[in-house]
Amino acid sequence: MNLFDIMGPIMVGPSSSHTAGAARIGRVARSLLGEEPREAELRLHGSFASTGKGHGTHQALIAGLLGLAPDDPRLPDSFRLAEERGLRFTFDTCTIRDAHPNSVLIRVTGKSGRTVEMGGASLGGGRVRVFEVDGMACTFSGELPTLVIHNTDQPGCVSHAAGALAQGGVNVATLQLNRGSRGGLAVMVIECDKAVPPQVVEEIRSLKAIQRVTCYIPEGQEATA
Amino acid sequence: MIDFQSIEQMLRDTEEQGLPLWENIQLSDCRQQDISREASWKKMSGLLEAMIQADESYREEDRSNSGLTGGDGGRMTRYGRQTGEDSLCGAFFSEVIAGALRMGECNACMKRIVAAPTAGACGVLPAVLLPCRRRYGLSDEALVQALYIASGFGMIIAERACIAGAEGGCQAEIGSAAAMAAPALVFLQGGAPGQMAQACAMAVKNLLGLVCDPVGGLVEVPCVKRNVIGAMDALSAAQMALAGIESRVPPDEVLDAMRWVGQSLPATLRETGQGGLAVTPFGQQYRPEGMEGA
Numbered sequence: 001m002n003l004f005d006i007m008g009p010i011m012v013g014p015s016s017s018h019t020a021g022a023a024r025i026g027r028v029a030r031s032l033l034g035e036e037p038r039e040a041e042l043r044l045h046g047s048f049a050s051t052g053k054g055h056g057t058h059q060a061l062i063a064g065l066l067g068l069a070p071d072d073p074r075l076p077d078s079f080r081l082a083e084e085r086g087l088r089f090t091f092d093t094c095t096i097r098d099a100h101p102n103s104v105l106i107r108v109t110g111k112s113g114r115t116v117e118m119g120g121a122s123l124g125g126g127r128v129r130v131f132e133v134d135g136m137a138c139t140f141s142g143e144l145p146t147l148v149i150h151n152t153d154q155p156g157c158v159s160h161a162a163g164a165l166a167q168g169g170v171n172v173a174t175l176q177l178n179r180g181s182r183g184g185l186a187v188m189v190i191e192c193d194k195a196v197p198p199q200v201v202e203e204i205r206s207l208k209a210i211q212r213v214t215c216y217i218p219e220g221q222e223a224t225a
Numbered sequence: 226m227i228d229f230q231s232i233e234q235m236l237r238d239t240e241e242q243g244l245p246l247w248e249n250i251q252l253s254d255c256r257q258q259d260i261s262r263e264a265s266w267k268k269m270s271g272l273l274e275a276m277i278q279a280d281e282s283y284r285e286e287d288r289s290n291s292g293l294t295g296g297d298g299g300r301m302t303r304y305g306r307q308t309g310e311d312s313l314c315g316a317f318f319s320e321v322i323a324g325a326l327r328m329g330e331c332n333a334c335m336k337r338i339v340a341a342p343t344a345g346a347c348g349v350l351p352a353v354l355l356p357c358r359r360r361y362g363l364s365d366e367a368l369v370q371a372l373y374i375a376s377g378f379g380m381i382i383a384e385r386a387c388i389a390g391a392e393g394g395c396q397a398e399i400g401s402a403a404a405m406a407a408p409a410l411v412f413l414q415g416g417a418p419g420q421m422a423q424a425c426a427m428a429v430k431n432l433l434g435l436v437c438d439p440v441g442g443l444v445e446v447p448c449v450k451r452n453v454i455g456a457m458d459a460l461s462a463a464q465m466a467l468a469g470i471e472s473r474v475p476p477d478e479v480l481d482a483m484r485w486v487g488q489s490l491p492a493t494l495r496e497t498g499q500g501g502l503a504v505t506p507f508g509q510q511y512r513p514e515g516m517e518g519a
Contacts, residue, residue, distance in 0.1 A: 003254040004268060006342045006379035006388070006405075007372055010275045013332030014289070014444040050513035051442040051498070054291045056335050071275075076335040092411045124389045125343065 009126050010071040017102050018048065018055035021122025023075060025104060026064020027140045028130055029118045035110035037065050037087050043094040046101035048122075058091055064087075065108060069219055070126060080139040080168045098129070116214075136178045136187040143218055144173055145195045149188040149204065153179040160207045161188060168200035185211075228253040231477045232381055232422045234347045239418060246418045247370040248494035250377030269369050272339050276351040279331055279338045280324065287456075289333040291511065294445045298327030318457075319354060325352035325456045328447030342379050342388040342401050345389070348452030349402035349410070350375060353459050357413055367413060374412045375405035378425045386429075386483040389436035392494040393487025395448075399455040400432035410465050424466035426476035428458050433479075434486050435492035438501025441511030447502055 011020035030037060040062075048057050056076060059200060063078035064070075066085060074081060082089060096103055100121035109115045119132030131138050133148055140146045151157040165172060171193040179186035195217050205213050229235035239249040255265050285299025304320030305312065312319055328348035332338045338347045354368055379388065379401060387393035388401045407428040410420030417423075432454070440446040472479060493500030502508050 001264075001384060002258050003250070003373070003376040003380060004272075006383055007269070007376040008272050008341070009340055010272065010339050011337050011344060012337050013344050015349070018341050019335070020340070020344070047442065054289075054441055054445075054513070056290065056441040057336075071337050075339050114475060125389060126340065198502070 005125060005127070010128060012056075012060075012071060012073065012075040015055045016126040017122045017124045018052060018057045019060045019075075020070035020126035021049070021066040021102065021124070021210065022057045022060035022104070023053065023068065023070040023127050024126060024128045024142060025120035025122060026061040026068065026106070027069070027219070028064075028120060028128065028216060029106045029108050029116060030065050032109050032118060032133065032148060032214050033110045033116045035107045035112055035114065035215060036085070036112050039109040040065055040087065040089040041092070042089060042107045043092045045094055045096045045099050045103040045105070048102050048104055049093040059106060061106070062087070062089060065106075066135055071098040076125070081215070103131070104131070105132075133187055133189070136180065138176050138178060138187060140174070140189050140191050142216065144191040144193065145218065146216040147188075147190040147196060148194065148214040148216065149190070149210060151186050151188060152209040153181075153183050153186040154209050157186070157187045157207065157209050158188065160210070161176055161190065161204050164200050164203040165190070165192065165196070167203070170194055170196055170200060228257070228382065232378070232425065232480070233475075233477055235377060235381065236418050239307075242378055245370075246377065246421065247373040247412070250373045266369065269372050270365065270465060273365060273368050273372060277336065277355065279336060280327060280351055280355060283327040283331050284338050287330065287334040287336075289443075289445055290335075291441060291443055291445060293440065293443065293511070294330055294449055295332035298330045299447070301326050307345065308365050311452040317360060320356040320457050321352050322391065322453050325349065325452040326357055326449060328352060329452040333443075333445045333449060341375070341382070343390070343398045344388065345448045345453065346398040346402035348449070349455035349459060350406050351400065352397060352452060352456040353410055357410070361413070363413060371412050374396045374421060378408050379405040382429075382480060382483075385477065385480040387487050392495065393483065394490045394495050395435040395437040395451060396429075396432050396483060397487055398437065399451045400429055400435055401457040403432060403455040403462070404428040404457070407462040407466070410459060410463035412461060414463070414467055416467050420466040421425050422476045423471050424462045426472035426474070426479040427465055427470075427477050428462035429483055430472060430474070431458050431462065433483060436463040436490060437496040438494055438503050439496065439498055440494070440503050440508040442498030442503070442513050443511070444515070
C-alpha cells in the first residue's frame with residue numbers, strides 16, 4: 001500500500017470494488033489475451049452478481065476488456081463502444097466455490113481465435129487478484145509486471161524462465177507453478193519487480209516445451225520497460 | 226508501506242528531520258515506492274486537478290442507475306446562493322454541504338471522481354478544500370501539500386485501523402475521510418503538526434461506530450449525504466484543534482479504538498446491505514436479487 005492507494009485512484013464511480021476493480025479485471029483479461037477481443041462470456045459470482053447492476057459492474061468489465069482505464073469517462077457507455085469495435089458479449093451468474101464475493105469468470109476470444117479464461121476478484125479500493133488462468137489456480141495482483149507461461153510439464157522449464165529473467169536483470173517477486181496432470185499442461189505465473197524486456201520474453205519462448213508466454217504490464221508501468 | 230506505524234512516530238520523525246510534515250510524508254512514500262519527488266508531486270497535483278474537474282462535471286439533471294440519487298447537490302447549491310449569510314449555516318457552510326452532495330452524486334451517477342480514501346467518501350476532501358481555496362485564495366501548491374498531509378494520516382489510519390466499509394463500517398470510509406481532511410485543514414490554516422494530529426483524532430472520535438448500511442448495497446443511500454457529515458466533522462475538528470483543544474485520548478489510541486469498534490461491528494452493518502437503513506421497509510424495495518434470504 002502506498003499514498004496513492006489512500007488518495008486515489010481517479011476512477012469512474014460509484015464503487016472502487018464493483019466499478020474500478022471490475023474495469024481493472026477486464027483489462028487484465030484483455031492483456032492476457034494480447035489482442036483485440038471479439039467475443040466474451042462473463043459469469044458473475046456473489047456480490048458482483050447481486051449488486052453489480054446498480055454499481056455499473058457490467059459496463060466496467062466490458063470497458064476493461066476494451067482496454068479502457070478505470071478513470072475513462074467512456075466507461076458507462078462501454079456497451080455501445082463494444083458494438084462499435086465488434087466485441088460481442090454475454091453475462092451470466094455463477095457460484096464459484098470458496099471465491100471472494102466480488103468475483104468473475106471471463107472467457108474471452110480474440111480476433112485470431114485465441115482464447116483465454118481467467119478468474120478475477122476485486123478486493124476493494126480498486127485492487128484486484130487473478131485467481132485462475134486457463135483452468136489453473138494461481139494468484140497475482142496485476143500491480144506488478146507478470147508473466148503467465150504455459151508449458152508442458154517437463155524438467156527445465158522453470159530454470160529456463162528463471163535463467164532468462166536473471167540474464168535480463170529482472171528480479172522475481174513471486175513465482176507459482178501448477179499443472180493439470182503429470183506431463184500435461186502447466187501454468188507458471190511469475191510476478192516481477194520491473195517490466196520484462198521483449199528480448200527476455202523471446203528468450204523464454206525459445207524453449208520447445210514452452211507453449212505460450214503472456215506478458216502482463218500494469219497500467220502506467222509501460223514506461224519503465 | 227509507509228515508514229510510520231503511528232501518528233506519534235510520524236510527528237517525532239518529522240521533528241528530527243527538521244522537515245515540514247507534508248515533505249516528510251512525500252519523501253517517505255518516494256523511498257518506499259522508489260519514485261522521484263517530481264513524479265510523486267505530479268501525481269498528487271493530478272489528483273487535485275481531477276477533484277476540481279469532478280466538481281465541475283456535476284449536472285443537476287443526472288440520475289443514478291437505481292434512480293435513488295440525483296438533484297440534491299443542485300438544490301443545495303441554489304439554496305446556498307439565495308440565502309447567503311442569512312441561512313442557518315451561513316454561506317461558507319452552505320458551499321461545503323453543496324460540494325459534498327455534488328461529489329457524492331457524481332460518484333453515484335458514474336462520473337469520474339477521486340476516491341479519497343474510497344469512492345463512497347469521495348466528497349469529503351473536495352467539499353472542504355475547494356471552498357477554502359476560493360475563500361482564502363489558496364495556491365494549488367498549498368492544496369497539493371494539504372493532500373500529502375491528508376494521505377499521510379490516511380496511511381496510518383489504513384495501517385492501524387481500516388478504510389473499507391466492509392471491514393470497519395462507515396466510520397472507516399466517511400470517518401477516515403474526515404480524519405484525513407481535518408489535519409489538511411489545520412495545515413492550510415497554518416496550524417502545527419501536533420494540532421493536525423489532534424484534529425485527526427477528534428474527527429475519528431466524533432464518527433466512531435458509524436455503520437455501513439447502504440440501501441440495496443449501493444453507494445447511494447445514505448452514502449451521498451454522509452459525505453456532508455464527514456465534511457462538517459472535519460471542519461469542526463480542525464476548528465477545535467486550532468483553538469488549542471485536544472483529544473483526551475491520544476490520537477494513536479483513538480485509531481486503535483476505531484479498529485476495535487470496526488471489528489466488533491456485526492457483518493450486517495459492514496457493507497452487506499443486510500442491516501440498518503437497508504432493511505427498513507423502504508430499503509427492502511431495493512434489496513438486490515439473490516439476497517432475499519440473506
